[in-house]
Amino acid sequence: MPSLSVIDNLFAxxxxxxHAVDAHAAVNDGFREFLIEGxxxxxxxxxxxxxxxxTAPDKARRGMQLAAAGMLVAVIGxxxxxxxxxxxxxxxxxxxxxGIGAAISIWMPMTAIxxxxxxxxxxxxxxxxLVGISHFDYLTRILGAEVGHxxxxxxxxxxxxxxxxxxxxxxxxxxxQELLPGAPITYPFQNETxxxxxxxxxxxFLYLVLAxxxxxxxxxxxxLMVLAGLAVGVLIVIPIGGADMPVxxxxxxxxxxxxxxxxxxxxxxxxxxIAGALDGASGFILSILMSRAMNRSFANVLFGAFGTPVxxxxxxxxxxxxxxxxxxxxxxAQLAYASEVIVVPGYGMxxxxxxxxxxxxxxxxxxxxxxxxxxxxxxxxxxxxxMNVLLAEANVPYDKMLEMDEINDQFARADVALVxxxxxxxxxxxxxxxxSPIFGMPILNADQAKSIIVxxxxxxxxxxxxxxxxxxxxxxxLLFGDAKSSLTKLVAEVKAI
Amino acid sequence: MLDLLHNVPLLAQEAAPMTTxxxxxxxxxxxxxxxxxxxxxxxxxxxxxxxxxxxxxxGIALVGALVAAGAQHSYYxxxxxxxxxxxxxxxVVGGFMITDRMLKMFxxxxx
Numbered sequence: 150m151p152s153l154s155v156i157d158n159l160f161a162x163x164x165x166x167x168h169a170v171d172a173h174a175a176v177n178d179g180f181r182e183f184l185i186e187g188x189x190x191x192x193x194x195x196x197x198x199x200x201x202x203x204t205a206p207d208k209a210r211r212g213m214q215l216a217a218a219g220m221l222v223a224v225i226g227x228x229x230x231x232x233x234x235x236x237x238x239x240x241x242x243x244x245x246x247x248g249i250g251a252a253i254s255i256w257m258p259m260t261a262i263x264x265x266x267x268x269x270x271x272x273x274x275x276x277x278x279l280v281g282i283s284h285f286d287y288l289t290r291i292l293g294a295e296v297g298h299x300x301x302x303x304x305x306x307x308x309x310x311x312x313x314x315x316x317x318x319x320x321x322x323x324x325x326q327e328l329l330p331g332a333p334i335t336y337p338f339q340n341e342t343x344x345x346x347x348x349x350x351x352x353x354f355l356y357l358v359l360a361x362x363x364x365x366x367x368x369x370x371x372x373l374m375v376l377a378g379l380a381v382g383v384l385i386v387i388p389i390g391g392a393d394m395p396v397x398x399x400x401x402x403x404x405x406x407x408x409x410x411x412x413x414x415x416x417x418x419x420x421x422x423i424a425g426a427l428d429g430a431s432g433f434i435l436s437i438l439m440s441r442a443m444n445r446s447f448a449n450v451l452f453g454a455f456g457t458p459v460x461x462x463x464x465x466x467x468x469x470x471x472x473x474x475x476x477x478x479x480x481x482a483q484l485a486y487a488s489e490v491i492v493v494p495g496y497g498m499x500x501x502x503x504x505x506x507x508x509x510x511x512x513x514x515x516x517x518x519x520x521x522x523x524x525x526x527x528x529x530x531x532x533x534x535x536m537n538v539l540l541a542e543a544n545v546p547y548d549k550m551l552e553m554d555e556i557n558d559q560f561a562r563a564d565v566a567l568v569x570x571x572x573x574x575x576x577x578x579x580x581x582x583x584x585s586p587i588f589g590m591p592i593l594n595a596d597q598a599k600s601i602i603v604x605x606x607x608x609x610x611x612x613x614x615x616x617x618x619x620x621x622x623x624x625x626x627l628l629f630g631d632a633k634s635s636l637t638k639l640v641a642e643v644k645a646i
Numbered sequence: 647m648l649d650l651l652h653n654v655p656l657l658a659q660e661a662a663p664m665t666t667x668x669x670x671x672x673x674x675x676x677x678x679x680x681x682x683x684x685x686x687x688x689x690x691x692x693x694x695x696x697x698x699x700x701x702x703x704x705g706i707a708l709v710g711a712l713v714a715a716g717a718q719h720s721y722y723x724x725x726x727x728x729x730x731x732x733x734x735x736x737x738v739v740g741g742f743m744i745t746d747r748m749l750k751m752f753x754x755x756x757x
Contacts, residue, residue, distance in 0.1 A: 196703055197680060203696050204687040210749045213699055217742040220706070227709045233716035238728040242715060246735020253736070254743035259751075262694060265744065269701050269737050276707040276734035283714040283726040291719050299667045402697055405704045412710050414670055422670055423677040424706040430681030431700040435693060527690055534693030538748055546755030552690050 181229055188226025189420035195219025196424055200431075206547050223420055259542040260502055263398065263531040264325040270401040271318035277408035278311030278375065284415060285371055295362050303414035305354045305374070310408035312378030313385065318401045320386035321394060325531055331391030343384050350377040392496075392573070394531045395439040396447075403432025435533050442527035442553075444579070444590035472608065475626035477635070480602050481642030483626075487564035490514055490521045491556065493595050494536045495529050497570010497606065497632055504543035506636035507569065511545065513643045522549055524556045524566075524593050526574035557594045566598035568619075570605070570632050576617045601625040604632045695748045702741025708734035 195215045202212015233239070257265055281304050288294050296304070323329035353374040357367060389397055406428025413421030440447050484490060492511065498504060511521040523545060529536045537550050551559075560566060568575055575595040578585040595601055596619050603620060605627055619625055628635050688696050711734050715727030 192706075193677075197684070199703075200681070200684050200688075200696075200699065203692050203699060204684065204689070206689070206692060206749075206752045207754070209692060209695065209752070210746060213695075213742065213745050213749060216699065216703060220703070220708075220738055220742070223706065223709055224712070227712045230713055232713050235716050235718050235724075238715045238724055239712055239731055242711075242728050242731030243735050246732040247739045249732075250736040250738065250740030251743060254740045254747060257744070259748075262698075262744075262748075265740075266694075266697055266701060269698075269741060272733040273701060273704045273707060273737045276705070276711050276730040276737070279726040279730040279733075280707060280710040280714050283719075283723040283730070284710075286726075287717075287719045287723055291723075299664070398697070402700060402704075406700065409704050409707050410674060412707060414667070414674075416710055416713075417666070417670070418709065419670065419673050421706055421709060422674050424703050426674050426677035427681040427684075428700040428704040430678045431685045431696060434682065434685045435697065438690075525690065532694060533697060534690060534695070537691045538694045538751070541748070541751040541753070544751075544753065547691055547752045548755050550691060 185226045192219040192223035193423045267322040270405045273405040274311045274314035281307040307411035313382035314404040316379045316382030317386045333390045334387040399436035477638045485646045489563045491563045493568045495571025501632035503633040504539045508543040560594040560597040563598040566595040566601045568603040698745045705737035
């Protein structure tokens with residue numbers, strides 16, 4: 150009677166059977182944990198290798214495929230986590246997110262890259278913040294546990310960095326998408342308000358970390374801190390002008406990474422810590438590079454607009470000087486017979502979406518025997534590397550795009566410097582006018598070229614209202630009009646020559 | 647006296663997490679150094695793809711979001727987790743895809 154003995158067994162030795170199950174589960178859990186940690190370690194290595202790929206353009210794509218594979222490994226590893234008991238919402242979220250993410254990346258025009266980057270920082274930060282809130286809720290409300298100092302500090306950093314990045318990035322997105330005015334938004338006592346809010350947020354953080362649970366109010370303070378973080382994000386970005394967006398975007402990039410790292414500390418997850426640290430380091434380095442390229446300190450970019458009215462440039466005495474405008478025909482002839490041309494693209498080229506016409510013109514000049522190079526200033530455009538991506542999209546080979554340090558010595562040899570919608574990055578005042586707000590900023594030496602053609606929409610001074618003496622240089626000729634239509638006309642003229 | 651006795655196990659318990667926290671701090675600092683070393687070597691040419699790549703990688707928050715969405719701690723947690731999974735996935739999928747789209751465009755000059 151085998152069946153009876155089985156039943157017998159079940160009833161007779163429930164304790165033993167339970168032990169066997171427990172032991173089995175323990176082995177299972179141990180193995181599961183081994184798999185998960187293995188997946189995380191693999192992912193960390195792949196992320197690092199992936200980023201290393203970006204140090205050379207021809208290795209970059211392969212590198213990013215490694216990083217993407219790392220992400221897949223990490224997600225699969227997490228899905229076997231014993232704590233996950235229900236996959237319904239996970240699946241829905243993954244599908245929805247993949248659909249939206251893929252749609253954005255397929256149909257978004259390359260010119261919208263800065264906006265997309267800004268808003269994706271908001272998404273990343275939103276995820277980090279919500280996970281932080283959910284974790285806090287689980288610990289305090291569901292478990293009713295005392296949250297340790299270290300864990301609370303990690304959670305606090307996670308939601309603080311997260312929440313200020315959400316709104317900060319949304320504001321940056323609004324400015325780049327021109328839903329908000331690009332000019333700094335200022336009001337009286339702005340500095341005081343912000344410092345006050347910072348202080349209050351910091352106090353709430355300290356209370357959460359240090360105050361014993363018995364004092365109470367932790368939940369309220371926690372949510373108030375999230376709200377304060379959201380407010381800080383708004384207030385910190387609205388006074389920053391459009392031209393300073395490269396620094397803001399880089400900074401938000403860094404904060405989104407730090408929020409992920411803090412999440413790693415809160416959840417005890419090394420992969421999150423590593424990925425977040427890589428991201429944080431990257432954003433931090435980029436913001437330093439951007440600030441340096443503007444010859445300004447971090448603090449100056451972040452607090453520059455506070456209280457100080459826009460300085461009027463020292464060389465506002467342009468009244469007596471005259472600009473020389475040039476006809477399309479003359480400009481075309483100048484370009485067609487030049488043996489060396491350096492193109493200086495700026496935000497104006499991005500706005501006019503003129504990169505394809507630029508490439509066409511460059512190819513025509515090269516066909517006629519001239520040489521064309523592109524001089525890229527680190528802060529040209531609205532985010533780091535903005536011009537490079539636009540030119541690459543228009544099929545300009547990347548070895549023709551030169552960084553400021555590489556090309557600055559070559560301007561003196563150039564027959565024509567063709568400035569397209571760039572202003573501050575070629576303003577000689579940065580070199581020789583101590584009273585100019587941009588004094589000391591490294592610039593492209595376009596003024597050293599034998600002649601300069603500037604494509605410009607109108608004579609309105611640039612963003613900060615700074616006069617550009619390059620435009621009044623006797624060597625300079627201005628071709629007024631929308632960059633795209635001017636270039637189209639130039640292309641037609643050069644072809645006709 | 648009684649108080650002291652009560653405190654002993656508590657302190658012993660705290661000792662372990664403190665070491666763990668420090669280990670995590672090591673991981674953070676070392677990863678930051680690696681990041682610094684690598685990122686400073688990325689040419690300005692690729693700074694936009696770099697940012698979009700690190701942005702995709704910071705979508706790693708997905709790992710935390712998955713657990714929050716699937717652990718069934720409470721309706722509230724599940725809801726927050728679900729939104730977090732969606733947001734992080736947008737970042738991951740969109741980020742990697744757009745980085746690839748950008749990098750595909752960078753071509754060398756051929757005569």
